[in-house]
Amino acid sequence: xxxxxxxxxxxxxxxxxxxxxxxxxxxxxxxxxxxxxxxxxxxxxxxxxxxxxxxxxxxxxxxxxxxxxxxxxxxxxxxxxxxxxxxxxxxxxxxxxxxxxxxxxxxxxxxxxxxxxxxxxxxxxxxxxxxxxxxxxxxxxxxxxxxxxxxxxxxxxxxxxxxxxxxxxxxxxxxxxxxxxxxxxxxxxxxxxxxxxxxxxxxxxxxxxxxxxxxxxxxxxxxxxxxxxxxxxxxxxxxxxxxxxxxxxxxxxxxxxxxxxxxxxxxxxxxxxxxxxxxxxxxxxxxxxxxxxxxxxxxxxxxxxxxxxxxxxxxxxxxxxxxxxxxxxxxxxxxxxxxxxxxxxxxxxxxxxxxxxxxxxxxxxx
Ligand code: MRU
Numbered sequence: 027x028x029x030x031x032x033x034x035x036x037x038x039x040x041x042x043x044x045x046x047x048x049x050x051x052x053x054x055x056x057x058x059x060x061x062x063x064x065x066x067x068x069x070x071x072x073x074x075x076x077x078x079x080x081x082x083x084x085x086x087x088x089x090x091x092x093x094x095x096x097x098x099x100x101x102x103x104x105x106x107x108x109x110x111x112x113x114x115x116x117x118x119x120x121x122x123x124x125x126x127x128x129x130x131x132x133x134x135x136x137x138x139x140x141x142x143x144x145x146x147x148x149x150x151x152x153x154x155x156x157x158x159x160x161x162x163x164x165x166x167x168x169x170x171x172x173x174x175x176x177x178x179x180x181x182x183x184x185x186x187x188x189x190x191x192x193x194x195x196x197x198x199x200x201x202x203x204x205x206x207x208x209x210x211x212x213x214x215x216x217x218x219x220x221x222x223x224x225x226x227x228x229x230x231x232x233x234x235x236x237x238x239x240x241x242x243x244x245x246x247x248x249x250x251x252x253x254x255x256x257x258x259x260x261x262x263x264x265x266x267x268x269x270x271x272x273x274x275x276x277x278x279x280x281x282x283x284x285x286x287x288x289x290x291x292x293x294x295x296x297x298x299x300x301x302x303x304x305x306x307x308x309x310x311x312x313x314x315x316x317x318x319x320x321x322x323x324x325x326x327x328x329x330x331x332x333x334x335x336x337x338x339x340x341x342x343x344x345x346x347x348x349x350x351x352x353x354x355x356x357x358x359x360x361x362x363x364x365x366x367x368x369x370x371x372x373x374x375x376x377x378x379x380x381x382x383x384x385x386x387x388x389x390x391x392x
Contacts, residue, residue, distance in 0.1 A: 027194045029058060029240065035199050036083050037090065037153060039146070046090040046149075050077045051195055055236035056333045063087075066095035066108050073115040073122070076227065080196020081270045081306055082156050085121030088112040089149035092129045096145050100138040105130065117318040118279060118356045119270035120308045125152055153198045159303040160200035162370035167206025167266065167301055168213070170366075170373065174263050174297075175215050183216035183244070185263045187253055190222070190281035191229035192268025192301065193237040202268040202301035204237065206368070211243045219245040220256055224281060226326040226353060253287045257294040265291050266299045266368070272307050274388070276361035276376030277314025282354050288363040297365040304370060309388045312378065314358035324351040 027034060037048050045062040052075065053059045061077060063069050069091030072078050078087045095108035109126050116122060132148045133141040174184045190196075192203035200208070210217050219238055224230035231247045238245045248256070256262050265287055271279045278284070278300045291298040311317070328351050329341040345351060364376035374380035382389045 027199060027237070027241070035153065035157070036078065036195055037086050037198060039090075039150070046087075046094070048072060048078050048087065049195070051079060051233060052077055054195075055232045056337075056339075063090070063094065065098065066091055066111060069094055070111050070115050073112070079229070080191065081119035081121040081268070082160070082197040082202070082303060083195070084116060084119055085125035085305065086149065086153050086156060086198050088115075088122050089125045089129050089145070089152045092126065092133070093142060093145040093149050096133065096142040100141040102134075105134065105141070116320055118320045119306075121270075121303075121305050124305045128152065156198040156303065157200060159370040160194075160197050160202055160205050163202050163301050163303065163368055164200055164205030164209045166370070166373050167203075167299070167368045168209040170264070170297075170299060170368065171206055171210040171215060171217065175210075178263065183218040184210070185218050185220065185261055187220040187256065187262045187265045187287065188222065188234060189230065189250075189253075189265075189267045189284050189287055190224045191233040191237070193234055195233050195237060196268060197303075201237075202303060202368075203266045203299075204234070205301065206266065207238075207243060208241060211241065217243060219243060220253070220262060221245050221247045222250050222253065222283065222287070223247055224283065225250055226330075228331075229281070250283050254290040257290045257296050262291075262294075262296050264297045264299060266301060269300050269302045269306055270356060271317050272300070272302055272367065272376075273311050273314050273317070273361075274307065274309045274381060275312035275378040276364060276367065276381060277312070277317075278302075278359045278361070278364055278367075278376065279314055279317045279319075279356050280359065282357050285357040285359045285363075288359040291365075292363050298359075298363060299366055299368055300359075300364050300376070301368040304385060307381065307385070307388075314360065317356075317358060319357070320355035322353045322355055324353050327351040327353045 193201035222230045328345040331341040361376035
């Protein structure tokens with residue numbers, strides 16, 4: 027996507043060939059800054075501290091993280107340590123484990139002298155594949171928005187509610203949930219997006235709003251609890267979110283608060299779509315309750331970060347010092363509340379049979 031006229035992906039090899047570069051998402055929306063990752067630890071830190079985030083992007087970063095590790099030491103011991111370190115950074119998004127396993131399987135059979143170059147090549151392919159996948163999700167999701175637009179028969183824009191950030195910043199490019207919105211907007215279909223702020227890290231307020239604004243897509247940021255009111259008032263035509271891990275039976279794990287939006291959508295007859303690339307499907311489990319839910323530092327709840335009008339970063343405490351806090355990163359929306367899954371291979375119901383029909387190579391899984 028374009029930032030101030032320049033085309034960016036969220037991760038790319040540095041021109042000097044000695045690092046991989048990323049956009050530091052902890053600095054957005056206030057400043058656009060890029061960071062070089064030169065070591066395994068740099069990559070692990072970028073994922074853990076959420077300089078990069080979003081399921082597909084943390085997978086891509088981990089893939090390059092293996093290259094950085096193997097470049098320094100291509101032994102079996104380092105390969106094992108690097109895989110373990112990267113997988114331990116964040117537990118919920120399956121793309122991370124998928125990418126690490128993929129690169130490991132590529133390099134493990136090779137002589138040590140060839141491993142780093144092979145990891146670098148495979149990481150690049152994973153990035154290119156992610157872009158292609160998300161573009162295809164965009165095309166399939168566009169059909170749903172087109173249909174919603176036809177159904178409105180000229181009565182205003184298609185009003186879409188999204189949660190967290192599943193835009194290009196969460197992937198290598200395009201995004202998942204936002205890809206159909208970008209395509210619809212580019213095609214001249216009037217769309218309007220309700221952006222959930224997504225406490226505690228504000229990926230909606232800080233990242234989705236920033237992305238949509240740069241692309242010229244009309245939107246408004248609302249507090250996380252506004253969705254119910256908007257749906258009851260008929261001000262949401264459809265919801266679309268991303269996911270960090272979807273089970274083989276279609277249970278959807280995504281940013282905390284997604285489930286409540288799906289419940290409200292169900293109660294109000296609003297379609298609830300989830301956009302996902304194939305690598306986000308965990309074929310080894312069917313029940314979403316088996317997905318590990320990340321719990322992060324309580325400071326993300328007790329303090330709200332921001333920037334003062336004179337440009338200083340700050341964090342304001344909003345809880346009494348004596349109150350304990352809990353910080354759950356994700357929740358699970360059962361398949362029965364999901365109207366359809368939008369994948370790179372097409373749209374399907376959130377069910378084991380439909381998923382297996384779209385991905386027959388996994389028909390024997392789980
Ligand atoms: O904690 P985050 O910001 O990594 O969470 C991201 C999400 O929940 C996204 O919705 C999900 O990764 C899908 S991204 C295409």
